[in-house]
Amino acid sequence: MALQRVLLLLRLLLCCYGDEEVLLNTKLVTSDLQWSVYPGSDPQWDEVSVLDDEHNTVRTFEICTPNSATYHWLRTNWVPRKTGTTLYVEIRFTMMECSSLNQRQCKETFTVFSYESDLATPSRGPLGPSPPESFQKVATVAADFLLRRGGDGARRSNTRLLRLDGVKKAGLYLAIQSQGTCMALLSLKVFYRKCPPLTVAFATFPETVPHSLVQQAVGVCVENAVTPPGEHTTLPSMLCGEDGQWAGLPSSSCSCRPGYEADGDARCRACPAGHFKPSSGLGTCTSCPDFSGTQVPGSAYCLCRHGYLRADSDSPSAACSKPPSAPRSPVAQLNSSLSLSLEWGPPLDFGGRSDVWYRVLCERCHDDVCSPCEGSVLIGPSTTVTQTRVMVMGLRPRALYVFTVQSLNGVSALSQSQPSAVRVNVTTNTNVPGLVSGLRRTSASETSLTLEWAPPSLIQNPDQTKTASRVLDYQLRYCPKQGEGSMQWQYVSSRGHSVVLLGLRRSTQYLVQVRARAVTGFGPFCAETSVSTLPEGQSHLVLIAVLVTMAILLLVGGAMVAALCYRRRTQRRPTRDKSSFQMNQNMTLYIDPFTYEDPELAVRQFTREIDASCVKIEEVIGAGEFGEVCRGRLHVPGRPQNYVAIKTLKGGYTDKQRRDFLSEASIMGQFQHPNIIHLEGVITSSCPAMILTEYMENGALDSFLRVNDGQFTGIQLVGMLRGIAAGMKYLSDMSYVHRDLAARNILVNANLVCKVSDFGLSRFLTENSSDPTYTSSLGGKIPIRWTAPEAIAYRKFTSASDAWSYGIVMWEVMSYGERPYWDMSNQDVINAIEQDYRLPPPTDCPAALHWLMLDCWQKERANRPRFCDVVSGLDRLIRNPASLKNTDSAHSSQPLLDQRPIARLSSCSSVSDWLRAIKMERYEQSFFQNGLCTLEEVSVLTTEDLLRAGVTLAGHQKKILSSIQTLRSSDQSHAPTLLY
Structure with a gap:
């Protein structure tokens, strides 16, 4: 864009010279001019024909009256101004040097006058020895080159250009007044300047006559060109200077519309068939992208071929594409805890796109009838993934599952056909605990629930021992009963058949599920059970009364002991200084100045008023929220002089602005600490209001x-x-x-x-x-x-x-x-x-x-x-x-904040125990979803594995890896420590 503007400017400078509209040019007249002269009784102006420098015959006027003090006038005929309002008069003449004529009345200047008139015959003419009132003096003209009588030098002529501004009437007369001069009027030219028609930057501008210093001209875009987006209501414009030249470059320049490209800078041509241009501007036509084309010239986009599509988010220059082929070689690996990892290979044909993802669907089949899997089956990290691997949890034992993996891309939703897919069948048959039954609420309060359940039936293979089937503990999850898809489960563990949930919300329904865990892994969660806490006021009143009574007794006893201790201390040592006691009280209490009914009271209570004469402002160092920030000197009588920072309240403030300005001083005045900016005082009795603080030399x-x-x-x-x-x-x-x-x-x-x-x-x-x-x-x-x-x-x-x-x-x-x-x-x-x-x-x-x-x-x-x-x-x-x-x-x-040792993997019996020991139990579900179910799998974790398991917080990654490091470290005496 910058290069284009430079080229346009060069073109304007080289090509667009100003034009002139000539109204009168005596150099082109060969017959008598028939101008008027005065006085008519003694005419001194002679009209003669002479040869100019190019040997052309021209009409000139000559006069030589060096010994006369009389005014002699020469007046032109009526000159129409046409559309010009600023006219230029070019006079070419020669003049004799008075010293060579040796005449006392001789002069070397003459005067030019003008008279505007709408008529070809003026109402008044030069009838007297001095110009009439209707004539306006234009200029007094002197010669640069003078001729000497008898001189042998070259005859050099003089040229003067006079300017007439603001001509309003239809035409005018020009008059030349001579008094004692000896001169020849070689030519007289009257013209005005105009900017010629111009086509530049795909815009056409008409011929324009400047009526002031600059004249704005409005143009139109050439055929098949438009203004840029957002400027469709603004026509291109340019400035015509008083010198008749175009100035600068067009504003709101036009550009070729979509489907057309530039042919120079004055014409737009259509893109040929098989090419397109998607937007307006300087771009050129390009070939249609792959699997698309166009048969019509001037196309802004290319249509996709049959079977190919373009997504809504794709740019017009993107190639057309199609849905991908099916995933390849699915493999399901069943784990020991009713979970499996499902992997597959990417499709052979991506459809010409890179945004390929996969959708995993789950069905459970029984007696050749398949239905979508129940909600207890979890597919992680999601049913829609970009990687080629998912974890499936919550499967039931001895069940047939069918998993469908579909491959999709950005145009799959636009395709009329079903997504390409591959299926894999999995039959679960593992030795894990069965469903827990009888989950119920046994007691409740406003913020707690007590739950119990019956132990599950254990599924045992003949080659498994009884120890492998023994239940180690139970995992219960719960969450408030909310809308569909908004559940946020929380997990607790218990080694028995009951658990107490604390910190719940009163009068709230909760959904709870429980499952058992054996050495071989977790069993399935039982069906959701709805339980609720009690509303306010319906807890055990007797227990509350007992607790309140005990609290009152403790408070009374504590007060008595404190009073006794205080009496003994006062008897043994002198009373504290009252001001010190008040200061210690104030150290623990901050008072918001906005709590005062009258904020001025807070200013008077927490700040010190300083007389304005004690402050001398030296320089402005910045701008604050309410006014300027200055550096100055504070000299309070009886105290040494010191530098201060001064915040001022600018004029025209409102009452609220003044209150907000002084509230900062009311706050600072309550603080006394070496690391808190110190308030010196305020000035509120004079204008402007000021806040004075200690001066900090190094600033922010x-x-x-x-x-x-x-x-x-x-x-x-x-x-x-x-x-x-x-x-x-x-x-x-x-x-x-x-x-x-x-x-x-x-x-x-x-x-x-x-x-x-x-x-x-x-x-x-x-x-x-x-x-x-x-x-x-x-x-x-x-x-x-x-x-x-x-x-x-x-x-x-x-x-x-x-x-x-x-x-x-x-x-x-x-x-x-x-x-x-x-x-x-x-x-x-x-x-x-x-x-x-x-x-x-x-x-x-x-x-x-x-x-x-x-x-x-x-x-x-x-x-x-x-x-x-x-x-x-x-x-x-x-x-x-x-x-x-x-x-x-x-x-x-x-360690900076905690000295507790990180738990070692070797001291924990399960992944759940280890995560709870290091306070990372929030990731328990995520670990299981990613197949991290045993301590052996956890002991070889890397940062990449943690990212895939959803541990994205850097501090948590370091904490987990530090704990794992202790298992692999040979020096057990230097265990890392927690920083949390």
Whole structure:
């Protein structure tokens, strides 16, 4: 596109010179001009014929009155202006030098006048020695080259170009006034300029006369050309300059419509048969893609041949394709726990497409009658897959199953024929427990259920021992009874025939199923049973009364003991300082200034008013939400002078803006901590209102890190993180939730001390702000890249959501201010987090720190660390700086938050026991669906296997692999430790 515009501009410069419309040119007249002269009684202007430089006969006027002071006039005939409003007068003349004539009245200038008239005969003419009022002076003309009497030099003529603006009447007269001159009028030319007709960029523009500095001309697209999409109502236009030349390039230029290509830049020609062009623009016609064609010239698309199709998502330039052939060589391998792995080979013919996937259908047959499999049969990871392998669970023993594998691609849904498929028959006959029977509720409360069931019948082959058939334990799953397809099962295990479910919702129906497990594997789940918890108020009242009574007695006893202890302490030691006691009380209580009926009261209570004369603003250092941010000096009498940062409230504010502006000061005034920005005071009694805080020399942390990329040691970076965590611990202890913790809101002073800032509760962020935001369903703007999932979805802001944001800040610090999630869009970030994606460790990031980041990014907010734990963990890291050199997360041995050893595979009796021991029981179902049913299979797992099993969270992968590593490690005395 840029090259095309350059070529068009060159064409305009080389080809499109301005045209002239000549109204009068005496050089072309050979007969008498018959112009008027004055005074008529003594005419001095003589009309004569002479030869010009090209030996052509031309009419000229001559006058020579160097010894006369009388005005002598020469007036042209009426000159029509036609369509011009800016006229040009070109005068060519010669003039004698007065010094050679030696006459006192001699002059070397003459004057040009004009008179506009709609009639060919003017109402007034030059009748006196001075010009009438109707004549307007145009210019006084002087000669550049003068002739000397008796001189032998070449006769050089003079040329002057005069401009007449704003001519409105139908025509005009020109008059030349001579007084004492000796001159010859060689030629007089009157014309106006115009831009010639032009065809450029597939648009045609008419001849245009400029009536001002520039004149806009509207054109039309040439045949088979259109304006670009989105500009169909805008006609192309160009600017005609006053010099009669086209300026610039056309706006809203035209282009050849679909099915036509450019032939130069002024014509569009149709694509020949067998070729197409799908869109308007500069593209050229191309041959039809495979298995398609067209017989009509000027086609925008090519039709698929018989038997071939094109999906709706395919581009017009994509080749036509057809459904794939059937999958090949299906193999079903039955496991010992009524599950099987079903594999097949890809089809021989993909149909010319790469988007091939497979659908697996299951039928259970009995007495030659087949019906779809019941809901207890699970096909994983889904019935529709792109890989050539699935796991099937929940099969019944001694049953015949028929599995159909269909191959499909993007055009299968458009085809009239059934998808190509292959079938495989499987008969189950394994020694596993049968169905559990008699599942029932024995007792219930508002939040709990007690369930019992009868042991199953065991299916035993003659060659199996009784021990192989013994039930080891039972697995029960339950979920609230909801709409179809929305079940989220939760699993519990029991070694007996009963289980108690706790933490349930009151007055809610639950669906429950149970199955038995033997050494050979799990049996099938029993049919779903519906049970419900009790509604509020219908629990055992006696038990509640007893519990309440015991609680009251404990409270009374505790109060008495506390009173006695307090009396003894007051008798033994002096009373505490009252101000110290109040300060300790305030440390645990944050008061929201918006709870005040009059917000000014909160400002007066928590801030200090400073006289405006004590503040001197030196320079503007940035722009804040409500106005400018400045650097200045604060000099309060009796205190040393110091630098401060000053936030100002811009003029024209509303009452709400002033209240929101001062609320930040009311919040900061309640905090006193070395890692929280310190409030010096406010100015509210004069305009503009100001908030004064301590001045942080190095500014915002993110930009400071980017400027000093790679300049700090690991201990220095950890020290910065420790300071931020200490400030957030202080805020958390005061029950304050920051909501917008990010490196941009951390300020750094000259000593590299980091302090938390930006406590405004009302933030008016926009979409083109530097902080990307997302509008939640409940309203308000949220900085997506730093915000916890529950805060994005439900606006649940807590200290746990601040802990998530702190993990992002850690990543920013260790990457020296890199943008979290790079160039991903807000929606991509949300989707990635929901799919358990977490940021990888920055370059050279210590493994222990990345473990801590993963802790902060736990999906369950209750599992995230508290800020007091973060501070303690970072302190341990600072005391052991050698651990910062370990950047291998898989072999990290420095725990920060937990000292519990990871469970070894050798100490567990089953995969379920092992997953529960390492707190990873959430993946139990996924492991079984992928055939990971024995400890031997688990012991050889790799990262790729975990991904296929649905373990996508990096921290969980490391935790599982670390546990497996202990089984293969020869040194059992250095077992890895948990970081969760």
